[in-house]
Amino acid sequence: MTLLSASIRFTAKTVFLGLTLVGIGQPVMAQGAGKHELDQMPSKKEASASINETVSPEAVTVAASEVKGRLDKIEPTDLTEKVAEESAVGKAIEKTVTQKAMAQKDIAQEEIAQEEIAKDISGALGLQEQTDHTIKSLQPERSPNDEREVEYFVLPNNLPVLLISDPDTEKASAALDVNVGSGDDPLDRAGLAHFLEHMLFLGTQKYPDAEAYQAYIKQHGGSHNAYTSINHTNYFFEVGAEHLSGALDRFAQFFIHPLFNEEYVDRERNAVHSEFRSKFSTEYRRQEDVLRQFASPQHPLARFRTGNLDTLHNKNGELRRALIDFYQDYYAASNMRLVVQGKESLAELKKMVRPLFGGVKDFEVKHPPVQEPLYSDNLLPASVSIVPYSEVRQVQYRFLMPKNMQWLKKPLGYLGFLLGHEGEGSLLWLLHQQGWASTLSAGRAEGWRDGDTFAVSINLSPEGLQNIDQIDALMFAYIKQVATQGIESWRFDELKTLG
Numbered sequence: 361m362t363l364l365s366a367s368i369r370f371t372a373k374t375v376f377l378g379l380t381l382v383g384i385g386q387p388v389m390a391q392g393a394g395k396h397e398l399d400q401m402p403s404k405k406e407a408s409a410s411i412n413e414t415v416s417p418e419a420v421t422v423a424a425s426e427v428k429g430r431l432d433k434i435e436p437t438d439l440t441e442k443v444a445e446e447s448a449v450g451k452a453i454e455k456t457v458t459q460k461a462m463a464q465k466d467i468a469q470e471e472i473a474q475e476e477i478a479k480d481i482s483g484a485l486g487l488q489e490q491t492d493h494t495i496k497s498l499q500p501e502r503s504p505n506d507e508r509e510v511e512y513f514v515l516p517n518n519l520p521v522l523l524i525s526d527p528d529t530e531k532a533s534a535a536l537d538v539n540v541g542s543g544d545d546p547l548d549r550a551g552l553a554h555f556l557e558h559m560l561f562l563g564t565q566k567y568p569d570a571e572a573y574q575a576y577i578k579q580h581g582g583s584h585n586a587y588t589s590i591n592h593t594n595y596f597f598e599v600g601a602e603h604l605s606g607a608l609d610r611f612a613q614f615f616i617h618p619l620f621n622e623e624y625v626d627r628e629r630n631a632v633h634s635e636f637r638s639k640f641s642t643e644y645r646r647q648e649d650v651l652r653q654f655a656s657p658q659h660p661l662a663r664f665r666t667g668n669l670d671t672l673h674n675k676n677g678e679l680r681r682a683l684i685d686f687y688q689d690y691y692a693a694s695n696m697r698l699v700v701q702g703k704e705s706l707a708e709l710k711k712m713v714r715p716l717f718g719g720v721k722d723f724e725v726k727h728p729p730v731q732e733p734l735y736s737d738n739l740l741p742a743s744v745s746i747v748p749y750s751e752v753r754q755v756q757y758r759f760l761m762p763k764n765m766q767w768l769k770k771p772l773g774y775l776g777f778l779l780g781h782e783g784e785g786s787l788l789w790l791l792h793q794q795g796w797a798s799t800l801s802a803g804r805a806e807g808w809r810d811g812d813t814f815a816v817s818i819n820l821s822p823e824g825l826q827n828i829d830q831i832d833a834l835m836f837a838y839i840k841q842v843a844t845q846g847i848e849s850w851r852f853d854e855l856k857t858l859g
Contacts, residue, residue: 543660551667
């Protein structure tokens with residue numbers, strides 16, 4: 361039986377994860393007994409060979425022969441520095457967008473609009489009069505083919521709302537996002553944000569029956585769900601277009617006066633635990649569990665997010681008290697965003713939404729700052745080996761990035777486009793030629809409030825599994841080339857056109 365040959369390599373600003381497998385191994389779990397290995401590795405890597413537009417498979421041999429201690433000279437942070445804080449990537453992208461977007465909308469106007477957004481919302485937070493405030497600078501741009509009407513405004517309680525009027529829709533829908541997630545869980549209450557998501561649906565002061573909302577949605581041909589991520593908790597539903605008002609009424613009460621009845625606490629603890637157990641052995645969950653063991657303990661990405669019977673312990677009814685405290689700390693109107701779509705006119709939708717959601721309380725929300733880096737300096741560089749259950753052959757490279765605030769310009773999407781390119785001369789093309797890989801993907805991975813991670817994942821053939829060193833060399837040589845030659849306006853224009 362052949363086991364996994366997997367590794368995670370860390371540098372000061374870079375995480376490299378290689379996950380490869382040709383057989384079935386023993387499990388590695390962060391929450392229980394398991395097996396993982398941590399090996400110190402060189403802090404720098406070298407690959408003198410570089411990939412160019414006319415690279416041939418023979419370059420593999422050249423690159424491999426020039427690897428010394430696995431890429432000693434190429435510093436992976438060359439790439440991250442291009443993205444961080446008005447980096448060369450950001451500047452190049454800004455310049456390119458300015459040049460190409462004049463016919464539609466100058467990027468400078470977009471940036472001004474963002475400043476106006478901040479001012480408008482900031483102003484809204486201090487408003488006392490009981491009127492809605494339509495934010496002119498923030499009205500969404502629509503495609504010429506989109507006949508729906510939209511409007512953005514802020515309720516008097518500082519809840520931002522986006523309305524969509526679609527007279528032809530057969531289903532009405534709504535979604536409310538709360539800017540809090542598992543990364544905000546108390547350290548002694550892993551999974552609390554997720555547990556709250558479960559408990560919120562089970563009765564309100566106006567509709568005390570725990571099934572009132574679910575029954576109404578189902579009765580009128582709809583569906584509902586929710587999810588908890590590291591930074592957000594999102595609640596949503598769809599229902600027959602004629603029944604939006606009744607569904608919204610029941611939905612809004614969750615954010616005004618939920619009951620959190622004690623009688624359902626243990627039932628939902630078990631429901632959360634069942635979710636945890638159902639995905640306990642998936643390769644993604646197991647891999648992330650191992651990675652969390654090496655993160656700084658106080659960091660949001662180090663936390664166990666789903667929750668189980670152990671983390672959601674309920675001695676003397678203390679779990680309900682913790683749940684209510686969490687709700688009262690984060691479920692503020694200004695910490696939410698609401699979107700509603702219906703067949704009614706914008707005026708009718710606003711008349712419907714305003715009294716229903718105007719009762720959501722508002723208060724100042726403070727997210728605790730992240731004080732620790734994701735990985736401690738004395739850990740880096742390192743290699744982590746993981747033994748999976750199933751047959752997987754994969755190598756994954758992870759890079760720590762500054763928080764991407766340039767969401768209009770999408771620098772991480774641009775980098776993912778370059779590194780994930782599949783055409784002739786690309787890294788994947790070369791690996792295909794050599795018979796070492798089947799697919800390659802690149803893009804933003806997990807992030808938290810103050811940072812992001814970027815990943816390049818390559819699914820390998822059995823031959824590729826035996827040539828990880830050469831793939832390492834080619835990967836960082838390709839990154840080097842992207843950093844020095846890839847930041848060009850025509851590439852951004854191509855990505856923009858495809859988008």
